[in-house]
Amino acid sequence: ASAAISLLKEKGMTDLPAATVITDHSDHSYWIHPSTDLYLVGSEGVRAALQRKGVADHKIAVTGIPVRPSYSQHDNKDRLREKLALDLDAFVVLVMGGGCGIIDKSFIEQMQSDSFPPNVQFVIVCGRNVKLLYRLHEALGDRDNVMLTGFLEGIHEWMASADVLITKPGGLTTSEALALQLPMLLLEPR
Incomplete structure (x- = not known):
């Protein structure tokens, strides 16, 4: 533009x-x-x-990176997890950036290994990458500890419900996570 x-x-x-x-x-x-x-x-x-x-x-x-006020409001995590059908006692790992290629073959193989503690729940957001969402459904099946999704409205609630975010180091997403005080693991920083 x-x-x-x-x-x-x-x-x-x-x-x-x-x-x-x-x-x-x-x-x-x-x-x-x-x-x-x-x-x-x-x-x-x-x-x-x-x-x-x-x-x-x-x-x-x-001016700083503009972040919507909803990222600065810290709702009750348990209430949000109930609303989003997440395990209240789990360590929730939110994975975002599927549309940008951070979820690759090695990531899928790691997810298939079942080497994670039983109290870890993954929410994998594929955005508008329908092919990836389909591929993950085929590769991971219906696991209790993995929630697969496409584009999500209200992503600030998902971020506020998580214990850690795995994503690419984009300015807006990292600024939103910082506003929510959400720890991050950044993949492929450049």
């Missing part, structure tokens, strides 16, 4: 102000466009990276 608005501005087809919110812990050149008026970034490190790429300092505001 930033590229499209910048191009429209360059061609004189609009004079609307254009702001880009960077919800990551790093910069990417595909967010930088000559007619962007303002960049809202999560940290001084991202500000410095944009400056090194030629973005003027007056076009950068360090």
Whole structure:
């Protein structure tokens, strides 16, 4: 969207102000466009990276990564687990990032090994990756300690119900987990 608005501005087809919110812990050149008026970034490190790429300092505001208020509200974990049909006494491991490839063959093999303590419950979120969800259903069957799901509404409740999150180190997800004080295991940090 930033590229499209910048191009429209360059061609004189609009004079609307254009702001880009960077919800990551790093910069990417595909967010930088000559007619962007303002960049809202999560940290001084991202500000410095944009400056090194030629973005003027007056076009950068360090605002932090925006997180919905629902991630700052700590509901009762037992009540949420009852609502979500999770075991009240289990150690709940939430796995997110199926749409991004962190759930691969080795992950599936590890899950098939049954080498986890009996009180561990996994919630594996495949997002919109229907092929992965089907593959996991075939590979893992109907295990009592594994809940497989596609895209979830109210993910903040699932995160607030978990004891640990396994995910990729995306800026928004990690900021949400930090707001919930949810410990994380980050896969493939770059």
